Amino acid sequence: MRFGRPSLTVQLGALFAVVAAIVFSAVATYLCHALAAQLQARDDADLVEHALRIRHLLTETRDAAAVRADPHRFLDAVDRGRGLLMVIQAEDGEPLTQNTGDRAFVGIARPVAAGREPSTADAVDATSGRGARMRALTAMGAVGAGGTLVRIALAHTADDRAAVMQGHRRKVLAAAFAGAVLTALLGFLLVRRGFDRVKSLARQAHEVSAHNLAKRLDAEAAPEELRELARAFNAVLDRLQGSFVNLSQFADDLAHDLRTPLNNLMVQTEVVFSQPRSPEEYQDLLSSNYEEFGRLARMVESMLFLARADHDQIALATEPLDVGAELARIADYFEGPALDAGVSFAISAGGAVRADALLFRRAVSNLVANAIRYTPRGGAVRLSALAAPGGVAVSVSNPGAGIAPEHLSRLFDRFYRSDPSRSSGSVSAGLGLAIVKSIMALHGGGATVTSEIGGHTCFSLFFPDAPPAAVI
Ligand SMILES: Nc1ncnc2c1ncn2[C@@H]1O[C@H](COP(=O)(O)OP(=O)(O)OP(=O)(O)O)[C@@H](O)[C@H]1O
Ligand SMILES: [Mg+2]
Incomplete structure (x- = not known):
């Protein structure tokens, strides 16, 4: 024992x-x-x-x-x-x-x-x-x-x-002894009764499981001393439930988004294999498959990036960047796709921004890729940088159909696409903006969007002058 x-x-x-x-x-x-x-x-x-x-x-x-x-x-x-x-x-x-x-x-x-x-x-x-x-x-x-x-x-x-x-002393001592024993016994019983409430909270906590995450401790019924603890526990459960729901949603979306391109690959390949084909036809199949593999590889790479960002495994190398030069460089990079889409660029920027060069380019490029996709022929994508209190706001804005207000709050979620007609297409994975959001969080800044239906859609990235101390 x-x-x-x-x-x-x-x-x-x-x-x-x-x-x-x-x-x-x-x-x-x-x-x-x-x-x-x-x-x-x-x-x-x-x-x-x-x-x-x-x-x-x-x-x-x-x-x-x-x-x-x-x-x-x-x-x-x-x-x-x-x-x-x-x-x-x-x-x-x-x-x-x-x-x-x-x-x-x-x-x-x-x-x-x-x-x-x-x-x-x-x-x-x-x-x-x-x-x-x-x-x-x-x-x-x-x-x-x-x-x-x-x-x-x-x-x-x-x-x-x-x-x-002598007689009195004996009686008083006996009474005192009996009183002490009785009080101790009653005290013990009362304390035990008091702890029953703690046990009841523990029982409630035991009922919480992955299948029953909505269960909460009854904080209001708990004694005052434990109420704060119960509330804190409930708040932890709220956060866990939020993450858990996000995670399950993420897993669902992931499975769904991997299934579509894999099915495409299999169906295309089966069709080609169903009868003898000419070398050109095989070549077509391979190049189509190659594109699909490329998309899958990009998607997996994006997922890995997001996972690493979630676990703080991305080390930032922030440095002062010449925003004008950086934006011009990105516009150059997108010259080809922009020409194909009949879209031009307008850049108005100056000064410096403190950021990790590679991640800065990645974030802005994701916005520019979207902007080109959604700008009607003949339109111009505007890239600008403005000094804001405590930092610099880099914006990418484009004319187009605009995004309905109900989509705006979820736009930066993983796999979220506001445009169902493109969802199943092979171009979009719905991860670009989630990556932008992660990059901005790493910089201690943030990303926002404003959009008018039939007007301009503007994505803004705020880079603080002093990024978080923890990052190198
Ligand atoms: N400039 C824009 N104008 C209109 N809608 C946009 C714009 N940028 C993004 N969106 C909407 O936001 C959604 C999410 O964008 P995000 O970049 O995250 O994913 P995606 O472009 O669909 O896929 P990916 O970037 O992973 O290839 C898009 O599907 C689109 O519906
Ligand atoms: Mg995108």
């Missing part, structure tokens, strides 16, 4: 027990002290009351000799059974009457003068001959009409108090 770290429930339960034990011990100690003080106060009041009573009896006694002659009047006034000790002495120290042989307490307290009423403040601590603790009070009393002074020494043994205290 392995003993790991104790669970949080056990730890909190133990902490609860310790705290409860400390609190109950403190309360028990306080209660014992309070009771001890109260009992002592009661004993002191008892001493004062007896001193007054004896003083009164003395006034009713003829003289000191009468005190000695009739000791019972005084002895009866003092209840020995309650632990009260009394010694009455003449002023010269000669004992007149007493209910104890113990004299240890007699000289301890300063006697209260006959003219003053004793109070509890006059009581002092004393020790009996046997070493037991007691409270003592001494007062002077006047005997009869003559007013002879005698000393009344009284003491209260603590036995009575000690017995009460």
